[in-house]
Amino acid sequence: MELFWNTIAEYNRNTWIAQCAIALAGLILVVLLFHRPTERVKRAMKYYIVLLNAWITVVYHLWFCHERPYNYATTLIWAIITAIWVYDVATGYTTFERNRKHGKLATLFMLLPLAFPAISAARGMQFPMMTSPVMPSSVALFTIGFMLAFSQRVNLFIVLFICHWALVGASKIYVYDIPEDALLACAIVPAIYIFLREYVTANVSAHSKPDPRTANILLITLSSGIGLIFAALMLHPLLQ
Numbered sequence: 478m479e480l481f482w483n484t485i486a487e488y489n490r491n492t493w494i495a496q497c498a499i500a501l502a503g504l505i506l507v508v509l510l511f512h513r514p515t516e517r518v519k520r521a522m523k524y525y526i527v528l529l530n531a532w533i534t535v536v537y538h539l540w541f542c543h544e545r546p547y548n549y550a551t552t553l554i555w556a557i558i559t560a561i562w563v564y565d566v567a568t569g570y571t572t573f574e575r576n577r578k579h580g581k582l583a584t585l586f587m588l589l590p591l592a593f594p595a596i597s598a599a600r601g602m603q604f605p606m607m608t609s610p611v612m613p614s615s616v617a618l619f620t621i622g623f624m625l626a627f628s629q630r631v632n633l634f635i636v637l638f639i640c641h642w643a644l645v646g647a648s649k650i651y652v653y654d655i656p657e658d659a660l661l662a663c664a665i666v667p668a669i670y671i672f673l674r675e676y677v678t679a680n681v682s683a684h685s686k687p688d689p690r691t692a693n694i695l696l697i698t699l700s701s702g703i704g705l706i707f708a709a710l711m712l713h714p715l716l717q
Contacts, residue, residue: 481653488541489605496611519573523566530559574629586622590615614646614661621668
């Protein structure tokens with residue numbers, strides 16, 4: 478646990494100015510995408526997401542967290558997420574077309590990363606040994622919110638890898654005393670259901686097997702199962 482928090486402190490101490498710039502750039506791009514969704518803004522947002530994920534891969538995991546014993550596995554997860562976004566930039570798969578059905582939930586998820594340092598401070602932690610808005614779980618949470626806001630067409634591979642990261646994060650809540658990661662674990666369950674339901678609605682017809690009603694039941698079952706797994710991971714240490 479000491480190594481885990483020492484690497485976070487070292488990361489924050491050396492990159493806090495860059496983190497502020499990254500967060501500000503993300504805020505500006507999101508506002509522009511909501512109010513002036515031009516092709517140039519959409520393209521800039523994709524480049525930003527690629528750079529954001531590359532930052533988490535290289536700067537956070539590969540550079541500052543290289544002493545952690547599981548570092549290369551977590552680096553690989555984020556490298557794959559980055560590569561998927563690069564592929565998306567090249568193919569134009571994600572169109573960033575606004576989906577207003579989940580506006581409030583999407584906005585909440587995008588703002589929750591700002592709560593990470595506030596939660597750390599409420600727990601009595603002080604800078605630089607505290608969570609920040611530009612760390613893996615907070616970035617994953619922002620990505621979920623962002624994709625919900627523009628979920629007309631999303632890359633499900635990104636959703637699945639973020640789900641995998643949420644599973645990793647849920648296991649760290651008590652192992653490394655980082656309850657902030659519970660925000661991501663709680664957010665991923667409704668997000669998975671919404672993303673997959675949108676996909677089923679767009680691609681499954683009445684003549685498909687399974688039919689839309691059965692597919693929706695399966696999605697609810699899957700999401701509930703994932704939720705139970707996350708709950709078990711978070712509650713298990715309390716039952717010891």
